[in-house]
Amino acid sequence: MGITERRIRQKDGVRSSILDTAWKIVREDGWQSLSIRKIADAIEYSVPVVYDHFENKEAILLEFGKQGYCLLSNRLQEAKDTSEDPAEQLQRIADAYWHFAFTEKEYYQLMFGVNISCCETEKCLPEKEVFRNMVMDPLSKLLAKNQDKTVNACLKYHTFWSIMHGLISIKMLNNPDIADELNKLVLDDAIQGFIKNLQG
Amino acid sequence: MGITERRIRQKDGVRSSILDTAWKIVREDGWQSLSIRKIADAIEYSVPVVYDHFENKEAILLEFGKQGYCLLSNRLQEAKDTSEDPAEQLQRIADAYWHFAFTEKEYYQLMFGVNISCCETEKCLPEKEVFRNMVMDPLSKLLAKNQDKTVNACLKYHTFWSIMHGLISIKMLNNPDIADELNKLVLDDAIQGFIKNLQG
DNA sequence: TATGATTATCTAACACCGTTAGCAAAAGTA
DNA sequence: TACTTTTGCTAACGGTGTTAGATAATCATA
Structure with a gap:
């Protein structure tokens, strides 16, 4: 059953990288500058992937x-x-x-x-x-x-x-x-x- | 020379109605809800007319x-x-x-x-x-x-x-x-x- | 190993936003 | 009437949050 665990680990990894990236954007350019697309770009995934981890921007x-x-x-x-x-x-x-x-x-x-x-x-x-x-x-x-x-x-x-x-x-x-x-x-x-x- | 004066009066009227409308929107739905397009709609003019009176949204x-x-x-x-x-x-x-x-x-x-x-x-x-x-x-x-x-x-x-x-x-x-x-x-x-x- | 189900991911769109270039129509002037 | 200025518009650009629907990859099972 290590497979599902690895998947969970990977999914958590993406979630973490979303938060890390978001935080980096905010630190560099302020809250005004934070957008879902910028996050998606930075983590090298498409936009809807962000929505798999957070219901919306407010959730972040x-x-x-x-x-x-x-x-x-x-x-x-x-x-x-x-x-x-x-x-x-x-x-x-x-x-x-x-x-x-x-x-x-x-x-x-x-x-x-x-x-x-x-x-x-x-x-x-x-x-x-x-x-x-x-x-x-x-x-x-x-x-x-x-x-x-x-x-x-x-x-x-x-x-x-x-x-x-x-x-x-x-x-x-x-x-x-x-x-x-x-x-x-x-x-x-x-x-x-x-x-x-x-x-x- | 009453013509140019009437024009100025008309122009001032539009400016006033922009501010009036904007204020109404803000009172009803808060600052978040204020947008140039909504103002333009409400005063029954197209969007660029707003920009004839105010350089940008910040000016308003x-x-x-x-x-x-x-x-x-x-x-x-x-x-x-x-x-x-x-x-x-x-x-x-x-x-x-x-x-x-x-x-x-x-x-x-x-x-x-x-x-x-x-x-x-x-x-x-x-x-x-x-x-x-x-x-x-x-x-x-x-x-x-x-x-x-x-x-x-x-x-x-x-x-x-x-x-x-x-x-x-x-x-x-x-x-x-x-x-x-x-x-x-x-x-x-x-x-x-x-x-x-x-x-x- | 092939098949069906599940999951992961993406493209493309919708409806907004601020802003502006460029054109058409109206109004004023001569 | 012909010319000039003003007025106003359409349509676009690039950005936003969000989502529907298609596609590709992975897994479980027969």
Whole structure:
């Protein structure tokens, strides 16, 4: 029964080369430039072969979306693990998030629709929950120390995420507007303010 | 010489109807759905006529971009004028910005590339400066009162803008994720924290 | 080993998209 | 009326996502 296995291996090989090629195109010329025909050309197969592995173009984007969320979750987990102090954890997570956004720019753009139209399904990936919890944990701990019990962890989580995403996406759009150092200052400033505010 | 004037009026009429039609398409089916052919169909002219009035599709988007920045500037100015107190002004501006983003969703998406690829030229519109100054003014006044002279108004401006944009774009992407009331709470929370931080 | 079924793959098309060259008709001018 | 300018059109080019249907290769079985 090695025959069918070899076939599966070959089929998986084609699937992988589709993703590899797509990724290469995106890295070189951006998401706008990705097309099924370019992929087919590059893997030296005809167009319909691509559709044997992915229902449509969105399915390919979705695959990268999943990859992106996994990668981001791992990066944030690593950052979080470098400290036990919740406040420090939050700061590290913010740094890691920032770092991810610009070292893995293509992932970030796809995941959060920065300057591209991310596919509908991208919006409700289950993978999102993982990194939500990652931020919620140190945040809740900080709030627990706080005397003011009215503040909501869920609300604060959204505030945190919004600050991060706002900073990142604005920097991504207006590339040369501000120097990198200033941007990092803005991030640190915003997060410091946020954490201070959190501690009451 | 009334003939050439009538001609100009007619030509302007076609130009207007192009923009009107385009805007209608966008409002009904989003930016993704806008195409030159659809515009031409709707105004009952052939495709090249559209190109007599706009060099290309980007030029049409740019026109809407300008409109958007003008509208936003006016709204922010109105909001600012409702108070003399800088802190209150900032709060009102934030509210107005938020309100603009969701009542004029299509403009906002185009202007800040939320879930669409805004054209290159959109990034460096001179109209942007107007509303930058609008925020900088009360911000500087607040900082002037502050004893700590190290904080930078430019930096704080970016922080402000990032918080706003982050909140808005995340809400725009994950439509039903959070209730509207919570979102408004997050905004108020973030801006209150920001202003408090500003006052030292 | 020949036959039938399955799988892999391709060609060619459909319906869109932005954009433009070149021509016909209309309108204005002399 | 004859000439010039403007106006508008048809038809194409090259690109996109997607799919129907034919062909060639491979496999399983008689």
